[in-house]
Amino acid sequence: MSDVLDSYPQWLDGAWVTVRLTLLGGALALVLALIFGMAGTSRFPGVRVLNRVYVEFFRGNATLVLLFWFFYALPLIGLRFSTTFAAVLALGLNVGAYGAEVVRGSINAVPKAQFEATVALNFTPYQRMRRVLLPQALALMLPPFGNLVIELMKGTAIVSLVGLVDLTRVSKNIQGSTGETVAAFSVVLVLYFIVAQILQLFVRYAERRVDRMLGRRLPSEPSLGTIAAGAPGAGVSS
Amino acid sequence: MPPTDTTPENPAPKDSEGGATPADAAAGKDVATEKGVSTQKGGTPEDEPAAELPHGEAPGIRFEKVVKRFGSNVVLRELDFTVAPGERVTLIGPSGSGKTTILRLLMTLETLDEGLIWIGDETLWHMDRGGKRVPANQKHLHEMRKQVGMVFQQFNLFPNMNVLRNLTEGPVRVLGVPKDEAVERAKGLLDLVGLADKENAHPTQLSGGQQQRVAIARSLAMQPRVLLLDEVTSALDPELVVGVQDLLRDIARQSDLTMLCVTHEMTFAKDISNRVLMFDQGQIVEEGPPDQIFGEPSEQRTRDFLQAVLAS
Numbered sequence: 031m032s033d034v035l036d037s038y039p040q041w042l043d044g045a046w047v048t049v050r051l052t053l054l055g056g057a058l059a060l061v062l063a064l065i066f067g068m069a070g071t072s073r074f075p076g077v078r079v080l081n082r083v084y085v086e087f088f089r090g091n092a093t094l095v096l097l098f099w100f101f102y103a104l105p106l107i108g109l110r111f112s113t114t115f116a117a118v119l120a121l122g123l124n125v126g127a128y129g130a131e132v133v134r135g136s137i138n139a140v141p142k143a144q145f146e147a148t149v150a151l152n153f154t155p156y157q158r159m160r161r162v163l164l165p166q167a168l169a170l171m172l173p174p175f176g177n178l179v180i181e182l183m184k185g186t187a188i189v190s191l192v193g194l195v196d197l198t199r200v201s202k203n204i205q206g207s208t209g210e211t212v213a214a215f216s217v218v219l220v221l222y223f224i225v226a227q228i229l230q231l232f233v234r235y236a237e238r239r240v241d242r243m244l245g246r247r248l249p250s251e252p253s254l255g256t257i258a259a260g261a262p263g264a265g266v267s268s
Numbered sequence: 269m270p271p272t273d274t275t276p277e278n279p280a281p282k283d284s285e286g287g288a289t290p291a292d293a294a295a296g297k298d299v300a301t302e303k304g305v306s307t308q309k310g311g312t313p314e315d316e317p318a319a320e321l322p323h324g325e326a327p328g329i330r331f332e333k334v335v336k337r338f339g340s341n342v343v344l345r346e347l348d349f350t351v352a353p354g355e356r357v358t359l360i361g362p363s364g365s366g367k368t369t370i371l372r373l374l375m376t377l378e379t380l381d382e383g384l385i386w387i388g389d390e391t392l393w394h395m396d397r398g399g400k401r402v403p404a405n406q407k408h409l410h411e412m413r414k415q416v417g418m419v420f421q422q423f424n425l426f427p428n429m430n431v432l433r434n435l436t437e438g439p440v441r442v443l444g445v446p447k448d449e450a451v452e453r454a455k456g457l458l459d460l461v462g463l464a465d466k467e468n469a470h471p472t473q474l475s476g477g478q479q480q481r482v483a484i485a486r487s488l489a490m491q492p493r494v495l496l497l498d499e500v501t502s503a504l505d506p507e508l509v510v511g512v513q514d515l516l517r518d519i520a521r522q523s524d525l526t527m528l529c530v531t532h533e534m535t536f537a538k539d540i541s542n543r544v545l546m547f548d549q550g551q552i553v554e555e556g557p558p559d560q561i562f563g564e565p566s567e568q569r570t571r572d573f574l575q576a577v578l579a580s
Contacts, residue, residue, distance in 0.1 A: 245470030
């Protein structure tokens with residue numbers, strides 16, 4: 031076990047690669063999700079088609095196959111990316127497709143009455159989206175976004191197959207060099223879990239901010255602890 | 269050929285117009301005296317709210333053979349009616365009779381199937397291009413909507429903004445009013461609706477009656493010339509209804525807005541309107557001054573409806 035832990039610089043480097051890919055891929059996915067998600071709510075059929083094509087294509091393909099495309103196939107026709115960039119593209123495009131559906135669904139779930147109020151106040155279509163619909167849809171997007179960012183973080187493990195030394199790769203390397211299979215894979219298990227929990231913390235924080243913006247009172251709500259403890263009706267505010 | 273509001277082309281509305289004329293005149297006189305009063309003692313605190321209310325050329329409204337269908341269900345059948353500038357008209361009738369649809373068409377929340385809707389001397393859903401009348405584009409609708417404000421049954425305040433932002437967002441972003449001025453006006457309107465202390469509150473912290481009063485202030489902040497009230501007290505607890513109604517009565521008295529009001533509150537309708545239109549199945553069954561419609565309706569359908577409403 032101590033051999034495994036002594037190689038902590040490797041673990042840290044690997045964790046950093048995983049985190050960096052998660053953040054960059056997540057940023058790309060978020061931008062794509064917002065753009066194509068909003069396109070999916072357009073009143074112009076032509077714009078909605080863009081959403082469908084993007085979502086169906088990138089949701090319907092294995093991230094690993096996308097990665098092979100960006101890494102092995104596209105260079106053959108002259109498009110050469112760095113390994114990291116290819117990985118970010120593959121992950122971002124794939125998760126962005128899921129995210130686009132989340133954004134589209136959330137915007138559509140904002141009560142129609144809110145849209146009607148923006149018409150009555152003569153907002154332009156951009157103002158309706160930017161000032162009213164998107165801020166309210168954000169509250170609905172955040173929990174599924176939390177899922178997606180953790181999915182994406184775990185999905186970064188595939189980059190070990192194109193030569194990037196991420197957490198997964200490091201665990202394999204250390205298992206090979208020390209022979210301590212159980213210890214090496216236990217450590218990587220815990221590290222992924224920790225990274226996921228940190229991401230989840232950020233999402234929770236964002237949820238809190240949005241709840242406050244929407245005037246949902248937090249102090250009167252039971253803490254996560256009471257709900258987790260299974261107190262009957264703990265989630266029901268009086 | 270833009271018709272003026274006082275001379276309808278159709279014989280049918282002309283008859284009805286006859287009944288409404290005295291009321292119109294009375295309304296006009298009210299407005300005139302009100303204006304006189306507010307200029308005379310414009311500095312006194314009681315009159316300050318009146319200064320927040322829109323004054324000036326309110327347009328009339330005219331429906332010309334308006335048809336609205338939802339699928340195979342015809343909600344409005346070749347409907348004709350006219351509302352004079354500054355007139356207050358209440359629409360009553362059983363649910364499904366098309367009265368809310370009329371307001372929603374005027375607010376462009378529903379699209380028009382056939383016919384013409386005039387606001388002032390311009391058509392709402394059509395515009396002029398090369399001498400031809402073509403369906404309106406977004407720009408035309410945006411221009412036309414500037415004259416119209418609407419208050420909804422469910423208030424529809426924006427939960428992602430506090431009360432003050434609800435009132436300033438439209439004027440600042442849509443009308444381009446400077447922020448300071450918009451805040452100033454918003455505070456004046458909140459004062460008018462009796463919620464001056466709630467500007468930083470969140471809509472969810474307000475009672476239904478308070479939310480509706482904010483919603484009324486919000487629609488007035490856009491300085492409309494026509495105000496549409498869609499069952500504005502139906503979603504309120506009984507003890508909150510009076511406050512909102514009193515406010516609207518004051519607004520009606522102190523402004524010269526053209527008002528269209530859908531309501532089931534007959535006393536309120538009597539107080540606020542110059543004329544009452546009774547709808548059934550997308551057509552006007554009967555119309556006249558409130559005293560006549562509520563006191564001695566001539567149509568059996570109206571009598572049945574009023575009886576049913578009073579019994580409830």
